[in-house]
Amino acid sequence: MHRINRINSIKTLKLHLYNAAITQNGIIRLYSNNNLNAFKLIYHIPKIKLDFSKRPQMILKRCLNQDTNVIEKSSETVLEDSNYPKSKKKDFNNGDEKKIRSGLLLRVMEVALTTMIGLAVIGIGGVFYHSWYERNEVHKVKLAFKKPDPLIKGISREFLEREEFLETIDKAIGGRAPGKYILLVGERGTGKTKLILNAITKINQYGVVLAEAHSDSEIFKIRLGKALNYTYREDYIGQLFYREAPERGSALLDVEKALNVIETVAIKHYKKRGRPLVLVINHIHAFKDDKEGEDLLELLQQRAESWAATKIVTMVFNTNDYSIYERMRRVASQMEVIMVRDLKPKEAMNLLKTKRQEPEDELEKIVERVGGRLSYIDKLAKESDIYATVKYLENEERTWIINRIGLIPNFEGSALDKQQYASCAWKLISAIVKSPSHSVTTSEGRIITGNPKWINMMDQDDIIMIDENQNIKANSKILLNIFEEIVNQDGFDELLDNVCERVNEINKGQNTRELIWSKSNNQHIIFEKSKEN
Numbered sequence: 014m015h016r017i018n019r020i021n022s023i024k025t026l027k028l029h030l031y032n033a034a035i036t037q038n039g040i041i042r043l044y045s046n047n048n049l050n051a052f053k054l055i056y057h058i059p060k061i062k063l064d065f066s067k068r069p070q071m072i073l074k075r076c077l078n079q080d081t082n083v084i085e086k087s088s089e090t091v092l093e094d095s096n097y098p099k100s101k102k103k104d105f106n107n108g109d110e111k112k113i114r115s116g117l118l119l120r121v122m123e124v125a126l127t128t129m130i131g132l133a134v135i136g137i138g139g140v141f142y143h144s145w146y147e148r149n150e151v152h153k154v155k156l157a158f159k160k161p162d163p164l165i166k167g168i169s170r171e172f173l174e175r176e177e178f179l180e181t182i183d184k185a186i187g188g189r190a191p192g193k194y195i196l197l198v199g200e201r202g203t204g205k206t207k208l209i210l211n212a213i214t215k216i217n218q219y220g221v222v223l224a225e226a227h228s229d230s231e232i233f234k235i236r237l238g239k240a241l242n243y244t245y246r247e248d249y250i251g252q253l254f255y256r257e258a259p260e261r262g263s264a265l266l267d268v269e270k271a272l273n274v275i276e277t278v279a280i281k282h283y284k285k286r287g288r289p290l291v292l293v294i295n296h297i298h299a300f301k302d303d304k305e306g307e308d309l310l311e312l313l314q315q316r317a318e319s320w321a322a323t324k325i326v327t328m329v330f331n332t333n334d335y336s337i338y339e340r341m342r343r344v345a346s347q348m349e350v351i352m353v354r355d356l357k358p359k360e361a362m363n364l365l366k367t368k369r370q371e372p373e374d375e376l377e378k379i380v381e382r383v384g385g386r387l388s389y390i391d392k393l394a395k396e397s398d399i400y401a402t403v404k405y406l407e408n409e410e411r412t413w414i415i416n417r418i419g420l421i422p423n424f425e426g427s428a429l430d431k432q433q434y435a436s437c438a439w440k441l442i443s444a445i446v447k448s449p450s451h452s453v454t455t456s457e458g459r460i461i462t463g464n465p466k467w468i469n470m471m472d473q474d475d476i477i478m479i480d481e482n483q484n485i486k487a488n489s490k491i492l493l494n495i496f497e498e499i500v501n502q503d504g505f506d507e508l509l510d511n512v513c514e515r516v517n518e519i520n521k522g523q524n525t526r527e528l529i530w531s532k533s534n535n536q537h538i539i540f541e542k543s544k545e546n
C-alpha cells in the first residue's frame with residue numbers, strides 16, 4: 014500500500030467498481046478489492062461522487078490537509094456525511110418557542126379529540142348492538158313457539174281414545190286451561206307421552222314447546238335452549254370485554270335466564286292472543302334425587318305456580334315416579350294431578366278386537382296375562398305371532414326382576430346393599446301377593462320394609478306402583494303374575510329368611526368396632542364398654 018502526498022490530476026481512470034461516478038473534490042485514496050486480492054489505487058480526481066447502492070465495497074478515504082495529517086474514514090461514513098450533512102443548531106427566541114408549544118398543544122388536542130370520537134362511536138355502536146341482540150333473542154324464542162318441531166311427528170290416536178284424559182290434556186296443551194299447571198303421573202308404558210304428543214299435533218304445535226329432562230342439569234339446560242332456540246348469550250360479542258365469575262355460570266342460573274325470556278314472550282303473546290303459552294317438561298323423574306335435582310325441580314315449579322297465577326304460561330310435567338308427586342305436592346297450590354293408569358280389561362279387549370282376528374276367548378286369556386298396559390297392547394296388535402309376543406314380554410320382565418332383586422343365600426359382604434334392598438323388596442312383594450286385594454297401604458309398606466327409601470327405589474325401578482289412594486301394587490299385571498309364581502314356590506320363605514339372617518349377621522359384624530384405647534395397659538373399648546385383657 015503506497016502513500017501519495019500530492020497529485021495534480023489523472024486523466025484516465027478505470028474503476029473495477031459497480032455503478033461508480035466521480036464528482037467530489039479532494040485527495041482521496043480508493044481501494045477496490047475486486048479479484049485475487051489485488052488492490053488498485055484511485056487518485057485525486059475533481060468532483061468525485063460514489064454510488065454504492067447495488068454492491069457497496071469497503072473503501073478507505075484519506076483526506077490530507079496541508080500539514081499532511083491523515084484522516085481515515087470508512088465508505089459508509091463518507092457516504093452518510095456527503096448525502097446527509099449535519100444540520101447546524103438554530104437559536105430559538107421566545108416567539109419561536111411559543112409557536113412550538115402552541116403547535117404541540119394543538120396536536121395533543123387533536124389526538125384527544127380523535128380518541129374521544131372513536132370511543133363515542135364504539136359506545137353508541139355497542140348500545141345499538143346490545144338492544145338489537147336483546148330483541149333478537151326474544152324474537153327467536155317467539156319463533157320457537159310458532160314453528161313446528163320437525164322431531165315431533167304425528168302420533169296415531171288409535172289407542173288413545175280415553176276421554177277422561179284426552180279432554181283435560183287437549184285443553185291444557187291447546188292453551189284453553191289457564192290458571193293451573195298439569196302433572197301427569199303414571200307407570201312406564203301407560204301412554205302419557207303419546208297423550209301429550211297427540212294433543213300437540215292437533216294444534217299443529219302452535220304455542221307449545223317440549224323439552225326432555227335429564228339427570229345432568231347441564232344437559233337439560235342445553236335441551237331447553239335447543240327447544241327454545243335460545244343460546245344463553247353464548248354468541249354475545251359483549252362477552253369479549255368482560256368475564257363473569259365462575260359461580261355465576263351455573264346451569265340453574267342459565268335455566269332461570271331462559272325462563273325469563275319465556276316470560277317476556279308470554280306476556281306479549283297473552284296481550285295479543287289472550288291465551289297462555291305452553292311449556293312441557295317430559296320425564297321429570299330423570300332429575301336426580303339430590304340437592305341439585307331438588308333445586309332444579311323447585312325452580313321449575315315456582316315458575317309454574319307464578320305463571321299459573323298470572324295465566325300467561327301453562328306448564329305440563331310428566332313423570333313415572335310417585336315420589337315426584339310427593340315432592341311437588343308440598344308446595345303446590347295451582348297444580349292439577351292426572352293419574353294415568355292401565356286400561357281396564359274390557360277396554361284392552363276392545364282395542365285388541367279391532368286389530369286381531371283371534372277368537373274372543375283367546376284374547377281374554379292374553380289380556381289376563383299381560384293386563385291393560387298400553388305399550389303391551391300396542392306390541393300385541395302389531396306383531397304377527399301374538400302368543401310368541403306374550404311369552405317374550407313375560408320373559409323380559411322375569412329377567413329384569415331376577416337381575417335386579419334376585420335373592421342370593423350366603424352372599425358375600427360386598428353384596429350387602431343389594432341383598433338388603435332385595436330382601437326388603439321381596440318382603441313387600443310377598444305381602445302384596447298374599448293380600449286379597451293384591452295391595453298394601455303406604456304406611457304398611459313402610460313398616461314392612463323398615464325404611465321409606467326402599468319403597469321409592471322400587472317405584473323408580475318400576476317394580477311397584479302407588480295409586481291415587483296411597484295403595485302399593487305391582488307395577489303391571491305381568492309382574493303380579495311373576496310375583497305370585499315366585500312367592501308361591503316351595504322353599505321361597507326359607508330362602509327369604511336365610512337372606513334376612515345373613516343381612517343381619519353382616520350388619521352386626523360391621524357395627525362391631527374394636528378401638529385400641531391404650532397400648533400400655535391393653536385396654537379396649539367394645540360397644541363403649543371397656544375391659545382389661
